[in-house]
Amino acid sequence: GAVVSQHPSRVICKSGTSVKIECRSLDFQATTMFWYRQFPKQSLMLMATSNEGSKATYEQGVEKDKFLINHASLTLSTLTVTSAHPEDSSFYICSGTVKNIQYFGAGTRLSVL
């Protein structure tokens, strides 16, 4: 199957700082990648669809100025949590699609103090 690498796996930051999470497709080109957020013991909530070379499409209720997405190449999408606050603490997961199957990164656990 296709491989998606997500970095970092864990990050702890102070309130008010910004955090960047990288998502790379290692063995396929991803014109579209997805960013999810997962709260403890809950399902994945789609935050946004990242489109290579164009603006991301955000789901209703997700602040685009808070969660900045950049998809500058066919193998890299980044999610930047700006001015992070404790309520942004969560598990963030990205995915890329190959033939209608989603392949997920290992996730990034963000803890905002």
Added chain:
Amino acid sequence: GDSVTQMEGPVTLSEEAFLTINCTYTATGYPSLFWYVQYPGEGLQLLLKATKADDKGSNKGFEATYRKETTSFHLEKGSVQVSDSAVYFCALSDDTGGFKTIFGAGTRLFVKA
């Protein structure tokens, strides 16, 4: 809109017991159906899939059959192992929705030795 409903957990079984996790769906088109597994602290991994009615997906002893008449995709395994302890997500992907994947709430499985 499309949705996925799966049985609430947690499900606790003894090793070698039979497993069934129920999943039903609603979709406007002809979706592909998936089961993903998430081990503690990790991202999601594709477990199995089925792309059309009556298809059976299978992997690692797990099976699920795409039942269009009952809009179901129940996950089964004849003999579970401790290593199967994880969270299982039923999901669908519908090409009418731009191949977004809709996830069920997840079912946590605990297998005791």
